[in-house]
Amino acid sequence: MTFQRVAIIGLGLQGGSIGLAVQAYLPDVVTTGYDRDAITRTRAAERRLVHKVCDTAAEAVADCDLVIFCVPLGAMGIAAEQVRAALPADALVSDVGSSKQVVAKALGEALPDHVIIPAHPVAGTENSGADAGFAELFRNRWCIVTPPPQTNLVKLSQLVAFWEALGANVEIMDADHHDLVLAVTSHLPHLIAYTIVGTASDLEEVTQSEVIKYSAGGFRDFTRIAASDPTMWRDVFLSNRQAVLTMLQRFTEDLTALQRAIRIGDGETLFNHFARTRATRRSIIEEGQDDARPDFGRADHRADHRTDPKPADS
Ligand SMILES: NC(=O)C1=CN([C@@H]2O[C@H](COP(=O)(O)OP(=O)(O)OC[C@H]3O[C@@H](n4cnc5c(N)ncnc54)[C@H](O)[C@@H]3O)[C@@H](O)[C@H]2O)C=CC1
Numbered sequence: 572m573t574f575q576r577v578a579i580i581g582l583g584l585q586g587g588s589i590g591l592a593v594q595a596y597l598p599d600v601v602t603t604g605y606d607r608d609a610i611t612r613t614r615a616a617e618r619r620l621v622h623k624v625c626d627t628a629a630e631a632v633a634d635c636d637l638v639i640f641c642v643p644l645g646a647m648g649i650a651a652e653q654v655r656a657a658l659p660a661d662a663l664v665s666d667v668g669s670s671k672q673v674v675a676k677a678l679g680e681a682l683p684d685h686v687i688i689p690a691h692p693v694a695g696t697e698n699s700g701a702d703a704g705f706a707e708l709f710r711n712r713w714c715i716v717t718p719p720p721q722t723n724l725v726k727l728s729q730l731v732a733f734w735e736a737l738g739a740n741v742e743i744m745d746a747d748h749h750d751l752v753l754a755v756t757s758h759l760p761h762l763i764a765y766t767i768v769g770t771a772s773d774l775e776e777v778t779q780s781e782v783i784k785y786s787a788g789g790f791r792d793f794t795r796i797a798a799s800d801p802t803m804w805r806d807v808f809l810s811n812r813q814a815v816l817t818m819l820q821r822f823t824e825d826l827t828a829l830q831r832a833i834r835i836g837d838g839e840t841l842f843n844h845f846a847r848t849r850a851t852r853r854s855i856i857e858e859g860q861d862d863a864r865p866d867f868g869r870a871d872h873r874a875d876h877r878t879d880p881k882p883a884d885s
């Protein structure tokens with residue numbers, strides 16, 4: 572038996588996608604939503620991201636059996652405090668934050684008497700806000716659930732079933748391991764993209780129009796990632812500081828080794844390294860982990876996948 576009434580706090584890319592996906596794939600579940608930004612609330616109502624957009628967080632959670640916080644990592648604690656008085660005692664508390672140890676702490680401090688099971692759908696785009704969400708975002712993507720020790724197993728299995736219903740493949744993981752893995756697979760790549768696009772923009776000898784005109788595939792991919800939301804990514808790096816710094820240290824050492832190989836003309840080192848990374852890419856594809864949707868994340872592609880759900884009463 573899955574949840575019957577789901578409240579979504581934060582109606583941007585993640586919250587909006589969950590709202591649309593629930594309406595598309597769990598049509599009996601009633602959704603309510605709240606966003607602190609009034610323009611986002613209006614747009615969320617226009618797009619019918621949830622059945623009912625509420626004017627307060629308390630109203631949104633009043634009758635729910637699951638609340639999912641879909642706000643930037645730095646806002647998780649405040650958002651949770653805002654629902655404390657109104658949240659039913661047996662409602663499960665979850666979230667979608669990109670790092671997990673900090674969220675578990677923030678939610679636990681704000682809602683000490685509730686069962687809290689954090690989660691992270693490893694599914695997103697560079698876009699944010701009420702227009703960014705789409706129902707298919709989670710299909711065939713991983714959702715990592717990070718239950719605390721001795722969690723409520725009934726609620727855990729309900730949460731797993733919920734994400735599976737939205738199309739995700741669920742993996743259970745400790746929060747600290749999640750933060751280490753995501754530091755290298757997601758957080759560091761974003762930092763590298765932000766850096767290289769900044770480097771290209773700051774060059775004195777190369778004009779901005781040359782960067783735009785001659786940007787080859789690799790650089791274009793970096794610019795997409797570097798267009799991701801500044802608030803969200805500031806919070807990711809501040810919340811997963813230790814793991815990111817550990818991975819950055821390793822990355823810098825490896826980069827220095829390649830730099831040395833270039834300087835001394837050591838083609839063998841360069842070739843062997845590139846051959847190994849090519850094998851990594853090929854094994855990702857063999858395991859079916861690459862994104863089968865080639866234009867995934869682009870605005871025109873997303874529009875094709877947008878689902879305008881039926882109103883609750885139709
Ligand atoms: N963008 C992505 O690709 C992914 C993001 N995430 C995580 O999802 C969370 C949300 O990210 P997005 O949906 O992309 O961001 P978003 O910027 O699209 O939406 C966040 C929404 O939260 C609202 N908000 C902020 N503080 C609030 C508060 N106290 N109460 C109510 N609403 C509040 C904002 O007004 C905004 O509309 C973040 O924690 C992020 O780490 C997870 C997976 C992928």
Ligand SMILES: O=C(O)C(=O)Cc1ccc(O)cc1
Nearest residue numbers: 669692693694695696697757
């Ligand atoms: O757009 C991309 O390439 C992403 O990497 C999306 C993304 C961003 C943050 C997450 O925590 C998970 C997925």
